[in-house]
Amino acid sequence: MSYPSFSVGEVLTAADMNAVGLWRTGGGTLSSSATNFAGCFSANYDAYRLVIVDLATNGTDPITIQLLSGTTPAATNYDYQRLFVQGATVGGGRSTAQTSMIIGYTATSIVQGFQYDIFNVFAAKRTQFYGGESYNDGTNINIEMTSGQHTTATSYTGLRVLCGANTFTSGKVMIYGYRQP
Amino acid sequence: MSKKLQITTHYSDGRPSETRDMTEEEEAAVLQLPKAEPKEQTDE
Numbered sequence: 723m724s725y726p727s728f729s730v731g732e733v734l735t736a737a738d739m740n741a742v743g744l745w746r747t748g749g750g751t752l753s754s755s756a757t758n759f760a761g762c763f764s765a766n767y768d769a770y771r772l773v774i775v776d777l778a779t780n781g782t783d784p785i786t787i788q789l790l791s792g793t794t795p796a797a798t799n800y801d802y803q804r805l806f807v808q809g810a811t812v813g814g815g816r817s818t819a820q821t822s823m824i825i826g827y828t829a830t831s832i833v834q835g836f837q838y839d840i841f842n843v844f845a846a847k848r849t850q851f852y853g854g855e856s857y858n859d860g861t862n863i864n865i866e867m868t869s870g871q872h873t874t875a876t877s878y879t880g881l882r883v884l885c886g887a888n889t890f891t892s893g894k895v896m897i898y899g900y901r902q903p
Numbered sequence: 904m905s906k907k908l909q910i911t912t913h914y915s916d917g918r919p920s921e922t923r924d925m926t927e928e929e930e931a932a933v934l935q936l937p938k939a940e941p942k943e944q945t946d947e
Contacts, residue, residue: 751913755925757911758912760912793912
């Protein structure tokens, strides 16, 4: 097996392809006030990685996510614990039974990067989230981290990213499934 | 006339992406999203 370095024209065997750890299952560009990524979760994977690059909006509301059945969002039962460092200020917050899960904050024209892992989202079990966000608010480099859970034991097939009543002005979303052991 | 919020959908099965106006119910739900700012929680 030649993995992980392939030669030009080489036949990719099943063993080579089965050794690939992350498969892209969805993605696209953020736009509007909410963007759905429908059909990105399936029985093929138990864990997923959500990556968002260059996210920016024209407002200051939190960036949140909801799980989707088709294109219908689950809008209840998001619990989360947050840790953040803004300049010299270290803080935290806890919320339960929310309509969506905060994954980060935004401010006008500030570009940010996010990474979150999502566990058991397609299984009819509670879904866990863990990850964070990095951004510069013009004065400080900030850290935002969230550990969350959607407490409804239901299977979901997609993800919605929201920015309140504002509009996404940029943002590339990539969703990957972790290959099963 | 107020501008309607919009929602975009990308499909993993190859269907073309689409953008539409939110329904009144969807707009109301968006406006109920969590609002707490971290600095408001920690400012003294």
